[in-house]
Amino acid sequence: MAERTVIPFGPQHPVLPEPVHLDLVIEDERVIEAIPQIGFIHRGLEKLVQKLDYQSFVTVTERICGICAFGHSLGYSETIEVLMGVEVPPRAQVLRVIWHELSRVHSHLLWLGLLADGFGFENLFMQCWRLRERVLGIFEQTTGGRVILNACNVGGVNRDIANEDLRGIVLILDGMRDEYQVLLKTFLKDRSVANRLRGIGMLSKEKAREYGVAGPFARASGIAEDIRSFGYGGYGFLHAFEPILSDECDGYARCQVRAEEVVQSMDIVKELVEKIPDGALSAKVKGSPAAGSRAVSRLEQPRGECFYYAKGNGTKYLERFRIRTPSSDNLAGMVYTMQGCDLADVPMNILTIDPCVSCTER
Amino acid sequence: MGIQITGMALKNLLSRPATKLYPVEPQVYTSQTRGHVDNNIEACILCSICVRKCPATALAVDKEARTWTINPFSCVQCMTCVRVCPRDSLSMLPEYTPVASNMSTRTLVKPEEKPEEA
Ligand code: SF4
Ligand code: SF4
Numbered sequence A: 001m002a003e004r005t006v007i008p009f010g011p012q013h014p015v016l017p018e019p020v021h022l023d024l025v026i027e028d029e030r031v032i033e034a035i036p037q038i039g040f041i042h043r044g045l046e047k048l049v050q051k052l053d054y055q056s057f058v059t060v061t062e063r064i065c066g067i068c069a070f071g072h073s074l075g076y077s078e079t080i081e082v083l084m085g086v087e088v089p090p091r092a093q094v095l096r097v098i099w100h101e102l103s104r105v106h107s108h109l110l111w112l113g114l115l116a117d118g119f120g121f122e123n124l125f126m127q128c129w130r131l132r133e134r135v136l137g138i139f140e141q142t143t144g145g146r147v148i149l150n151a152c153n154v155g156g157v158n159r160d161i162a163n164e165d166l167r168g169i170v171l172i173l174d175g176m177r178d179e180y181q182v183l184l185k186t187f188l189k190d191r192s193v194a195n196r197l198r199g200i201g202m203l204s205k206e207k208a209r210e211y212g213v214a215g216p217f218a219r220a221s222g223i224a225e226d227i228r229s230f231g232y233g234g235y236g237f238l239h240a241f242e243p244i245l246s247d248e249c250d251g252y253a254r255c256q257v258r259a260e261e262v263v264q265s266m267d268i269v270k271e272l273v274e275k276i277p278d279g280a281l282s283a284k285v286k287g288s289p290a291a292g293s294r295a296v297s298r299l300e301q302p303r304g305e306c307f308y309y310a311k312g313n314g315t316k317y318l319e320r321f322r323i324r325t326p327s328s329d330n331l332a333g334m335v336y337t338m339q340g341c342d343l344a345d346v347p348m349n350i351l352t353i354d355p356c357v358s359c360t361e362r
Numbered sequence B: 001m002g003i004q005i006t007g008m009a010l011k012n013l014l015s016r017p018a019t020k021l022y023p024v025e026p027q028v029y030t031s032q033t034r035g036h037v038d039n040n041i042e043a044c045i046l047c048s049i050c051v052r053k054c055p056a057t058a059l060a061v062d063k064e065a066r067t068w069t070i071n072p073f074s075c076v077q078c079m080t081c082v083r084v085c086p087r088d089s090l091s092m093l094p095e096y097t098p099v100a101s102n103m104s105t106r107t108l109v110k111p112e113e114k115p116e117e118a
Helices: A046-050 A057-061 A069-084 A090-118 A122-143 A163-189 A191-197 A205-211 A215-219 A233-237 A251-275 A326-338 A343-353 A357-361 B002-014 B049-053 B080-084
Strands: A004-009 A021-027 A030-037 A294-301 A304-312 A318-324 B036-039 B059-062 B067-070 B090-093 B106-109
Touching: A021 A326, A021 A343, A030 A326, A030 A343, A046 A057, A046 A318, A057 A069, A069 A090, A069 A294, A069 A304, A069 A318, A090 A122, A090 A163, A090 A233, A090 A251, A090 A343, A122 A163, A122 B002, A163 A191, A163 A251, A163 B002, A191 A251, A191 A343, A205 A326, A215 A251, A215 A304, A215 A326, A233 A251, A251 A343, A304 A326, A326 A343, A326 A357, B036 B067, B049 B059, B049 B080, B080 B090
Parallel strands: none
Antiparallel strands: A004 A021, A021 A030, A294 A304, A304 A318, B036 B090, B059 B067, B067 B106
């Protein structure tokens, strides 16, 4: 019997944009077990909710993670709105979704670039990031920030995008679309991409359910779960929403789901720009959350379903705020897919799951 | 598809670089850029609402000395202070502050009000 060895992987590793540590138990070249260890970038942000009032805290939630920044401020605001029974004006709801979907485009392009870099396709990596830059440009034009948008607050949004600027955004996205089609074809039809990703990190539909994985990781295993299909907030304005699925269950399927979601998000923005109603941007939020009141809300982040919980105590400070992020759901699935894979496939395996460690550790 | 992406790469060889050679090429500010906070100190009533609301504790007000102080190294450009100021004396200007050689705060002194003419 081959001898067992333990190889430490991470927390600093070229394929890991963020620190997570895995102890890989290997036999020959085959991984028998992966033991994860997290907590390298824990910042205790949830505890800060007791120090900052519920309206200012939105600035902290936005800084949980640099990729899902807008999503977290949106999720937090929606939770407080449920907690206090605030009705958000329709224009604000739609603007929120536009920014959120643009965030998804930039997050997925970032990930596609990292994946291409991971399997050594440098040209593809640079093209993805070049396109992503235009989305960041839109953010800068509309909110003044490329990463931290500071556009969402409890009750609505704090800045508007004029209707002609919205049409300008659609024109920019239409310009990106043609170039993106070339990249999409390369991801989905190029033999070198398929050779590297097919059969990597198989997770069957049953196992995906068992491990409770979320987002594109689940959808690539054929689980039709996408919170956007419930039509919450601005998504209610959409004519129809169908989650993008694949039942191939491997790394290639995850790549395909995310690559196609970029086009889907562009379509959503285009449709919403046509339908955006006029009106107020923010509802007045007065008072404090009642003592003992609790609220939950769910949001589809680029990496999957994110769950928010808040509890009030009658003052302007919250008693408790908690986020369950998609990456913490996905870690269990990731460790499972690692069992039995080749050591050389470990980086690809981690990348196709796209763990966001900042969100996970907050 | 291999051909298409090669074509894209070749086109990039002939086009302008996608990145900017900062600071040789200057930063273009948009009208929305959040550069730095400024206070029109004459309008300020030193009420300290901005100090209480600032999530980064970057502000300080001294009523006795009639000063309003900002620590630009703590400020995260969130604009909370600009929104809450009852006198609209704060504003977010698009220019980034120049590179500093030491970590100092910026203090504005509110001029003494002229005594009402009888
Ligand atoms: S809130 Fe406005 S008026 Fe009050 S101290 Fe701050 S800057 Fe001055
Ligand atoms: S912009 Fe935000 S961080 Fe900066 S001084 Fe104003 S409230 Fe504080």
